[in-house]
Amino acid sequence: MAAILQIRDLKKTYEGGFEALKGITLDIEAGEIIALLGPNGAGKTTLISTICGITEPTSGSATVGGHDIQQEFRKARSMIGLVPQEINLEPFSVVEDNLHYSRGLFGKPRDEALVERILKRLSLWDKRRSRVRELSGGMKRRVLIAKALAHEPRVLFLDEPTAGVDVGLRKDMWETVAQLKSEGVTIILTTHYIEEAEAMADRVGVILKGQILMVEPTQDLMRRFGRKELRIELRAPLDALPAQLSDYDIELADEGQTLVYSYDTHADRTGIAGLMRSLNEAGIVLRDVQTRQSSLEEIFVDLVSEGSTEEEATA
């Protein structure tokens, strides 16, 4: 099946010559959630704005449901719901009017039942007659999502949906997104919160300086780049590593009180059994052991710093 969103060598140079997108190519399958991760200024918003027709690409192309974003703009755009980073709602507007109005803009007939479903799904039903300015920040964000869904898009862009939202509401938002996915909506979200990508996304795309560094299933990314650490707390501290341990990728920490052994989570053999035997032979007595998997955050920081170094090296 063809990808619902196909992006081909998309470039954007802003007036003044700044290259915000340097050739993005990406396929997104129907029904998946993809998180675009990248530091400030990486080009995430520019990518979304270009696909949504807010910004003109300098070159390259993209299709949504087979419709070219430039040649068939209206068809492509009607398949997209956009939840912008900024809360751009009219403060005096009534919540439900935003949905009816947005549907109208896309030339779709008024549909009370649909608006009711969307508002209920986003826990906004009892606020339907409230004015936007009376709502909390988190509620306003939900109105933005509700509004973006009013014309029944198949693809939803969420540009930093939980920026400035407290932890409880953030989890709430994740549940909403998971529910939308279960209804077949394709979701592309940008985020600074790595845990958000980890919790929600099927795939993660890392964007840096207008380029996609990599796109991988979230689990694969963590397995491939993630390392695990075995931290062994010792009964008595060591001054130096004994010779029996010289073959292991091992370090002393906590002033000799802890041995830290790093190993590949996807290797056939972790070497842990051998290490335990060697410790025994060396007469080292253990007090406690713990394992720790590197987080997506650490992987991301590594990837971004590697990406910057490579770019500098080739510049």
Ligand SMILES: Nc1ncnc2c1ncn2[C@@H]1O[C@H](COP(=O)(O)OP(=O)(O)OP(=O)(O)O)[C@@H](O)[C@H]1O
């Ligand atoms: N209209 C514009 N004219 C010139 N430069 C722009 C314009 N809009 C964005 N840029 C620049 O393009 C780069 C990418 O910006 P963009 O907003 O796409 O990044 P981002 O990855 O979304 O960042 P953030 O996470 O901070 O939102 C930035 O360096 C920004 O200053």
